[in-house]
Amino acid sequence: MKKVHSLEAIHEMINENQLTLLYISRPDCSVCHGLLPQVEELLEEFPSIVSMQADADEIPEIAGEYSIFTVPVVLLFVNGKELIRKARFVPIGEMRRQLGKIVEHM
Secondary structure, X not given: OEEEXXXXXXXXXXXXXXXXXXXXXXXXXXXXXXXXXXXXXXXXXXXXXXXXXXXXXXXXXHHHHHOOOOOOEEEEEEOXXXXXXEEOOOOXXXXXXXXXXXXXXX
């Protein structure tokens, strides 16, 4: 998962790729640290999804840009449009099914 350090980098990756997953976290968030390896492992099943990680403390304007009220947040963009949003406690099994359906139809 590529670390991004600006909104511009996020926008660029979303616009350049058909399927993009954005993982937003904070350094002091224990749930974020526990969920990240699970999301990374899940993404190994979907190599067509480009993924990136953003630190909400480093990019404070990300909260307003994507209406983020808690972390972690997982956003999936399909052709530049947000299609999936999961926040705080992310059910990996449900996410796997949703990603599978989307990738199958692409």
